[in-house]
Amino acid sequence: MTTYRSGDARPAADDWLSIGEVSARTGAAVSALRFYEEFGLIASQRDGRNQRRYPRHMLRRIALISVAKRIGIPLQDLLEAFADVPLDRPPSHQEWQRASRGWKRRLEERRLTIERLESELTGCIGCGCLSMKACALLNPGDSLADDGAGPRRL
Amino acid sequence: MTTYRSGDARPAADDWLSIGEVSARTGAAVSALRFYEEFGLIASQRDGRNQRRYPRHMLRRIALISVAKRIGIPLQDLLEAFADVPLDRPPSHQEWQRASRGWKRRLEERRLTIERLESELTGCIGCGCLSMKACALLNPGDSLADDGAGPRRL
């Protein structure tokens, strides 16, 4: 992984960061940043030497991408989540708010799935009933056949 | 996707299910079940015609795998999570409990990450401060350089 520490390179201008600096400050690999750019999730401008320069507001965007990655949200979804957040200038308060509402919806869904599974593990397996039929989470479509030989008690 | 409806085939014996039946009852594709078996996550016996037969307790295991998949837990992790749950017989109450404790730890970690991100979106972006420096979640390593041109207010 080619990740460079910030300080190895001087900023070209005060408000623009090199790819190495962005990598050091966000924890995203240089190659990942180029990949995100190609994917359309982030954007950069080029300096006189054809090197990428990132405005500071891109750091927040990249940080959000990294967090989303940690919890397994696909990049395609991020593209939609960021749809109304501009790439070419610092987003306004309203723009972030609009985007964050979409984010929250996605996060909430994910959290609820996990919470259901957690309570299943406590309330169903934990209690020892081991019932497949009674378990709404493990039978999402509720479409079990009921042909005999049901759940067994130990 | 080759998923068969239960009822298309008759069970060979009351307590053993064919791969098609298991697929219909768990929602997992037939090809996925074969893959899980090769991976070591599930197991089957063969009947006289070399066809897979699954004991009923395997349904629960597969259901848990499907749920874990929905929340993005890698199969490798499941292998560890299931390490002490036997494949060859219905797991005992204690065995499920031991395994479920490991599960709960993993789930809790994931849920906490999501909760932190949710509260960030409300408390930080939502409030409009847009502060990169003050945001613990977006700066996990807390390793930001502090070279001027800080977060901007709108």
Added chain:
DNA sequence: TCTTGTGCTCAACCTTACTTGAGGTCCTAC
């Protein structure tokens, strides 16, 4: 002048988690 550091492009490769396809076996029904 030569090396080192940072950056560039493009193509190939990698891992995870499966799916698809080719070619074959049984069994049942028409």
Added chain:
DNA sequence: GTAGGACCTCAAGTAAGGTTGAGCACAAGA
């Protein structure tokens, strides 16, 4: 007796999310 359905194996393909490597450019320092 042949068609169809469910199953088998093994090999190859796919999509996501990158990483790695080759080959090159430019700038600064020893």
